[in-house]
Amino acid sequence: GQILIEESVIGWEELELEVVRDAKGQMITVCFIENVDAMGVHTGDSYCTAPMLTISEELQKRLQKYSYDIVEAIQVIGGTNVQFAHDPQTDRVVVIEINPRTSRSSALASKATGFPIAMISSMLAAGLTLDEIPYWREGTLDKYTPSGDYVVVKFARWDFEKFAGAQDKLGTQMRAVGEVMSIGKNYKEAFQKSIRSLEKSRYGLGFAKDFNKKSLDDLMEMLAGPSSERQFIMYEALRKGATVDALHAKTYIKKWFILQMKELVELEEKILTFKGKPLPDDLLIQSKKDGFADRYLAQILGKKEEEIRKQRLVAGLAETWDAVPVSGVENAAYYYSTYNAPDTVSVSSRRKIMVLGGGPNRIGQGIEFDYCCVHAAFALRDEGYESIMVNCNPETVSTDYDTSDKLYFEPLTVEDVLSIYEKEKPEGVICQFGGQTPLNIAADLAKAGVKIIGTSPETIDLAEDRDRFREMMEKLGIPMPASGMASNLEQALKIANKIGYPLMVRPSYVLGGRGMEVVHDEEMLKRYVTAAVGVTPERPILIDKFLENAIEAEADAISDGTDAFVPAVMEHIELAGVHSGDSACVIPPISIPARHIDTINDYTKKIAVAFGVVGLMNIQYAIANDIVYILEANPRASRTVPLVSKVCNISMARVAAQIMLGKKLKDLNLKNSVLRHFGVKEAVFPFNMYQEVDPVLGPEMRSTGEVLGLADSFGLAYFKAQEATGQSLPGEGVVLITVADADKNGMLEVARAFEKIGFKIRATEGTHKIFAAKGIASEPILKMHEGRPNIVDAIKNGEIQLVINTPAGRLSKYDDSYIRKAAIKYKIPYITTTAAAVAAVKGITAFRQGHGRAKSLQSYHKEIK
Numbered sequence: 089g090q091i092l093i094e095e096s097v098i099g100w101e102e103l104e105l106e107v108v109r110d111a112k113g114q115m116i117t118v119c120f121i122e123n124v125d126a127m128g129v130h131t132g133d134s135y136c137t138a139p140m141l142t143i144s145e146e147l148q149k150r151l152q153k154y155s156y157d158i159v160e161a162i163q164v165i166g167g168t169n170v171q172f173a174h175d176p177q178t179d180r181v182v183v184i185e186i187n188p189r190t191s192r193s194s195a196l197a198s199k200a201t202g203f204p205i206a207m208i209s210s211m212l213a214a215g216l217t218l219d220e221i222p223y224w225r226e227g228t229l230d231k232y233t234p235s236g237d238y239v240v241v242k243f244a245r246w247d248f249e250k251f252a253g254a255q256d257k258l259g260t261q262m263r264a265v266g267e268v269m270s271i272g273k274n275y276k277e278a279f280q281k282s283i284r285s286l287e288k289s290r291y292g293l294g295f296a297k298d299f300n301k302k303s304l305d306d307l308m309e310m311l312a313g314p315s316s317e318r319q320f321i322m323y324e325a326l327r328k329g330a331t332v333d334a335l336h337a338k339t340y341i342k343k344w345f346i347l348q349m350k351e352l353v354e355l356e357e358k359i360l361t362f363k364g365k366p367l368p369d370d371l372l373i374q375s376k377k378d379g380f381a382d383r384y385l386a387q388i389l390g391k392k393e394e395e396i397r398k399q400r401l402v403a404g405l406a407e408t409w410d411a412v413p414v415s416g417v418e419n420a421a422y423y424y425s426t427y428n429a430p431d432t433v434s435v436s437s438r439r440k441i442m443v444l445g446g447g448p449n450r451i452g453q454g455i456e457f458d459y460c461c462v463h464a465a466f467a468l469r470d471e472g473y474e475s476i477m478v479n480c481n482p483e484t485v486s487t488d489y490d491t492s493d494k495l496y497f498e499p500l501t502v503e504d505v506l507s508i509y510e511k512e513k514p515e516g517v518i519c520q521f522g523g524q525t526p527l528n529i530a531a532d533l534a535k536a537g538v539k540i541i542g543t544s545p546e547t548i549d550l551a552e553d554r555d556r557f558r559e560m561m562e563k564l565g566i567p568m569p570a571s572g573m574a575s576n577l578e579q580a581l582k583i584a585n586k587i588g589y590p591l592m593v594r595p596s597y598v599l600g601g602r603g604m605e606v607v608h609d610e611e612m613l614k615r616y617v618t619a620a621v622g623v624t625p626e627r628p629i630l631i632d633k634f635l636e637n638a639i640e641a642e643a644d645a646i647s648d649g650t651d652a653f654v655p656a657v658m659e660h661i662e663l664a665g666v667h668s669g670d671s672a673c674v675i676p677p678i679s680i681p682a683r684h685i686d687t688i689n690d691y692t693k694k695i696a697v698a699f700g701v702v703g704l705m706n707i708q709y710a711i712a713n714d715i716v717y718i719l720e721a722n723p724r725a726s727r728t729v730p731l732v733s734k735v736c737n738i739s740m741a742r743v744a745a746q747i748m749l750g751k752k753l754k755d756l757n758l759k760n761s762v763l764r765h766f767g768v769k770e771a772v773f774p775f776n777m778y779q780e781v782d783p784v785l786g787p788e789m790r791s792t793g794e795v796l797g798l799a800d801s802f803g804l805a806y807f808k809a810q811e812a813t814g815q816s817l818p819g820e821g822v823v824l825i826t827v828a829d830a831d832k833n834g835m836l837e838v839a840r841a842f843e844k845i846g847f848k849i850r851a852t853e854g855t856h857k858i859f860a861a862k863g864i865a866s867e868p869i870l871k872m873h874e875g876r877p878n879i880v881d882a883i884k885n886g887e888i889q890l891v892i893n894t895p896a897g898r899l900s901k902y903d904d905s906y907i908r909k910a911a912i913k914y915k916i917p918y919i920t921t922t923a924a925a926v927a928a929v930k931g932i933t934a935f936r937q938g939h940g941r942a943k944s945l946q947s948y949h950k951e952i953k
Contacts, residue, residue: 126340166209266449271424280379292384444526445479463741516541735767803934821889
């Protein structure tokens, strides 16, 4: 291997150009992007603006010339992203890298300018040239120049809190899991809009965490290195008297941006003098022009959001709208709000439905929900409605200009959605496709007079309220694990003594298993309750009996309120205790008896009808001691909807949208099919970005995406799914097996299967002895504390092709997370559960028997009976 040694350009300005070249050598610059964070922070983590706000025209022209010279030299046809570093002290420019393809920045540049780079690049690749493609401003695209009297801000979203032990530090390794894009007439408006788009329960820059309570010295110390909280810490530092020069010296962020923030702080301090008093209209108007959200003003003034909204409307201040015209096509645009210009956007008199998108990608809520929103928009269009999409995520298909009839590139907050609703006057709003994001605001929207179509906000609350939910299950005769709710330690211990350990504990109202943990004894429970934040009688801790060694399953259903249809039951590969979003799963089930599948279908239909669900519903089950238990029900789209849709050839989101518009299941001729193939979903994890974190799976979700493997056998489908995650299972070689005592007997079957297909086995002392006693050949290997050469040496030296290591657990004298961390570091596939090890050996066996011919999805669908 090789390593690259380069000069450090830390602290320089990071600048990007998105350029396009055609076969005639004609070149245009689509977008100039200025990274506000200086060099040293990965561009995917850096927050940035378009256009460049502090870069001279002369330097922009120089960067443009360099970019054109580069793409001409390598004869690119299509889009290229070129990244530069500029030293503001010496005016020196260096090229950091080029991407002669569509990149993450291409998506941002496309949405920021209304220039669909991927589409135009495809046209150019097919032989068209820029002078043959239409341009709304000057005829054809060869005359394109970036235009627009607006500012775009991109801000990343991080989920450090999902990874115990992860350090909140930004550097050259990207750690963001998603991003938002906001559009405003000025920088302040766009910047503040991006903050409320992030969905971190922050509607402005001030009073985040406890930063406001810290001294200036403490805050300045916290700014020693870049972190996900840097902008919020800077805001409080300015409030405490930090100078623009001092913050610039600490962060390398340009003084102009810090000065803009300082002006926001000064305005906020003026507003705060009116706490408990009426806010003068002139201050309210100025705050809205500078991007302050109604919700944030209400928070800092101790008022209700409705009061601020009412005062604003009485003062004649409503959001107005402007367009971003789309290049390369005729008469297309999308829209953004502002408080700084007159309204230029007209509305039609057609029948309309509004779809609320999912906001930024994050752990627990990703592109699966966007899939549902997109298919809903398509269905609305086919049913003759004007579809109106609201979303703020530039990485999604829902924010493509042609997915819906009208796109509003806006945050998913009550203020922004309500403004669009009052302007467009749709017949209703669909909240159940965008994950938790729209559900969080559904009740407030309904209270403000918005018609929510599909499942009602009351039903969603019923599913979340564990007491009411349990009552409903008892009425229906559906078993649930014993459970209780506690708002303090005393209540929690009382419930634990009644139910018995182990327990599954979690906060109420969460998505992605946030804060969920398996608790084995009283000491663990005390530690959990003490550490739990914001536990109140309104937001209690949920405590359930944990069903050990249970098989988990789930079902997605479409319901019209009086009937329900269940296309498939999914079986999880990992046993109970691993979050459903992190567990691999298979359709159709491979080990669940038919009677239990019938029971799951029956329960799912009963629950959907009893709840009065109109649209989609997901229900999770556990099978233990030959009993099917319900774990939870979610009356909304789930992350498995695209999986079921693709494996079973049914567009669930489309059908659900038709149901919401008034159709009945009996009119849609849906029937259950017999599948001749298997679909295996596998989760994709970002542990390579968090090498300090133990990659063991548990009840809190940590995956950032998923893949699907399709094949005629379960084994091969599982093998293909692993291959698709970038962690291919080896076809031969050495497997390391080192497992916790509780897993040793379960691992015998796995070891025999590996031996049978010719793998050599290396095992740590305890595992080796059990294998030897059962006649399984293995070579002993040392743990790290036992001497050298040890496991880490063997992994590092490429002597091991697959690691199977189930965690020793917290009672173990020695931490074994180093084994799993070493596997990630040296890119060796690793498995942390017995169930996944069983599936892996089946997959490798199937692969060795032949991969089969590649088959299209449509071919699999044709074979469904």
